Amino acid sequence: MQTALATTGLPPVFSTSLPGRALPLPATEARPVHRRTVAAEAEIFAGGDRAGTFYKVVSGVVRTYRLLSDGRRQIDAFHLPGDIFGLEAGAEHRFNAEAVTEARLDVHRREPRALAGDDGALAREIVASMMKALERAQEHMMLLGRKSARERIATFLLTLSRRMACDGAAMELPMSRTDMADHLGLTVESVSRAVTQLERDGLIALPPNRRLVVLRDVEALARLAE
Amino acid sequence: MQTALATTGLPPVFSTSLPGRALPLPATEARPVHRRTVAAEAEIFAGGDRAGTFYKVVSGVVRTYRLLSDGRRQIDAFHLPGDIFGLEAGAEHRFNAEAVTEARLDVHRREPRALAGDDGALAREIVASMMKALERAQEHMMLLGRKSARERIATFLLTLSRRMACDGAAMELPMSRTDMADHLGLTVESVSRAVTQLERDGLIALPPNRRLVVLRDVEALARLAE
DNA sequence: CGAATGATTGAGAACTCTCAAGCTCGGTGG
DNA sequence: CCACCGAGCTTGAGAGTTCTCAATCATTCG
Known part of the structure; x- marks a missing residue:
């Protein structure tokens, strides 16, 4: 469940090898804009912030959460090294993100060509990360609901x-x-x-x-x- | 929240127009393998089934759910017309899917080139659908947890x-x-x-x-x- | 019109929450 | 080096919400 895209017999939906565009780069080498270190308990971004960047955990742990108006908090996920978080479909972050421990992060700029463009490795990693996030979320709904x-x-x-x-x-x-x-x-x-x-x-x-x-x-x- | 990828100011992560590969096809026209009609309460697929296809609801409503070993059930989502479901990272379906009402479905074959290949419209629709599913799941965790x-x-x-x-x-x-x-x-x-x-x-x-x-x-x- | 399925209502039990106190570990300073 | 202090964790008691079990009601279908 923690591994990236499974490769068990069936053709993967998101091919790991683009025909005619094989990048030998390991996924983790995809160009980060820069690296950032945040102290434990420090805020990384807040809900409503412009979602111009997303992050990949290098070390440490990050939590993303939302609040109800009366303060009730739901932490939707803890992000461990290798995890990507802060990627949004819309223009704004829908979550708050804070460091649980001191954490080092790769900061990636969100660009139109991030998926469709020339960086195939990062693109596939992003899609894989979304699928992983979705699977974890679904697993977590089972936990929370039942x-x-x-x-x-x-x-x-x-x-x-x-x-x-x-x-x-x-x-x-x-x-x-x-x-x-x-x-x-x-x-x-x-x-x-x-x-x-x-x-x-x-x-x-x-x-x-x-x-x-x-x-x-x-x-x-x-x-x-x- | 129900609309597809937001286009509000920021460059979308997943560009809706691939440079040099602009397909005029509306997303919903992406080649379905065939269309299938299922009766109310009928099974569409079960957890563990080979995930060779995924589905798009044309009409009717579908539920996807998982069971704990003692029978407790968690319905992770209801799928309405336009929604895509049954798309997996791995080789098998992790959910059960059943029709809530009689439903018509577009059945899509899962191919290596589904995202990376030549059908850009379907590819973008798939990614958009995954993001939508993730957002709904996150929203639902707030509900279930708090x-x-x-x-x-x-x-x-x-x-x-x-x-x-x-x-x-x-x-x-x-x-x-x-x-x-x-x-x-x-x-x-x-x-x-x-x-x-x-x-x-x-x-x-x-x-x-x-x-x-x-x-x-x-x-x-x-x-x-x- | 009657049976059957699904929905509602009731009463009591169970689980989790709330509020409050006490405890522990780790850090701090004498 | 040891006692103190504080944040976080644990424990307790009682309240509250939801669950369970059971019965009744309603609507649909035959």
Whole structure:
């Protein structure tokens, strides 16, 4: 799920090799306008801002979120290294983006030829990134619409561990419990309780540092996440 | 939000006019493989099916959904005329698709050159459709993660009325309460109660036929939806 | 006109939220 | 080096919303 476009038998919808235009460049080498470093908790852009650029995470973690008028927050995604965010169909950003940890970003200018033009590698990467974002969003709707707090935490921890490619060892959560809550459609307290319960049941272990988690029973977690 | 790619000032990421390859074809004329009519409640494809084709709704309404292993269902979207669905990055469909009402569909074969190749109109339509799907998914995460039952119904009715372009008159809901529930992350009973409550508060009217709704106070509904 | 499916309503249970307190870890300064 | 401090996390108790189970009602279809 974390890998880019699958290449499993069927002709991919978005071909990775344009006939007569084979660029040997790895996708990640597509010309960034410049690189930017943002401090933890710093704003990257706000909803309503002119969407003249989009971003690719080099290191660190970024959150994109929206607010209801009374302040309720929904974090639609955490963006890890390699992820693209901030790409809009319209003229304005529809989200707010902030650094969760200190983060380095590639800033890309949004140009008419970004997809159709001469940079095939970036074009394909953008489309692949959109499809990945859509798949994650759809997966997340399942979580938000139909899963219990316990199941949400299990799903989240499993997915994050896969995306962070952390070996069997402890995984360091980049985000606070509050961030997790606003991503999972819960309150901080419910997140805390569900995490504690998973520990009591032996599915995870919680070292003294609350930002660390060890997945002790991946099978059982997967069963919870379905 | 329902319109295709916005063209508001900024250069669109995905240019609608490819330099040197201007196809005068309207997007909707892009070669369908064939047309198919499905009866109400009939299956169009199932999760795990080989994703060799994708679809565009000509008339009627389609739902795409996923199930948890114990049967809980999440309808990720209702597809109205003009919408594209069933397009996958991988080799298999990740969703089930069924007709909500009788529906006519354009069936498109998924080919390597679908985006990169010679049919620029279809390619751009596909990308636009993906962006639209992503925006709707993100909007829906806000609903599922942070809105009350009442707010979900208000949001749903407003959004649907805009997409169906129904004048101020009564809107005919194509789907059952159960479908609404599984889309909005609620139970049938909660949907029913919230709808009834909106009627008691005068925000909507419910003619005897329970598939009809009149939005009586769009302002108030919009305030609820935020 | 009657059966059947879908919708509504009711009552009680369950889950999550709210409000409030207490705790822990990590950093700070004496 | 240790005690203190603060932000974030956890825990508790009670309230609230939604869910579950069950019955009733309505509309459509045969």
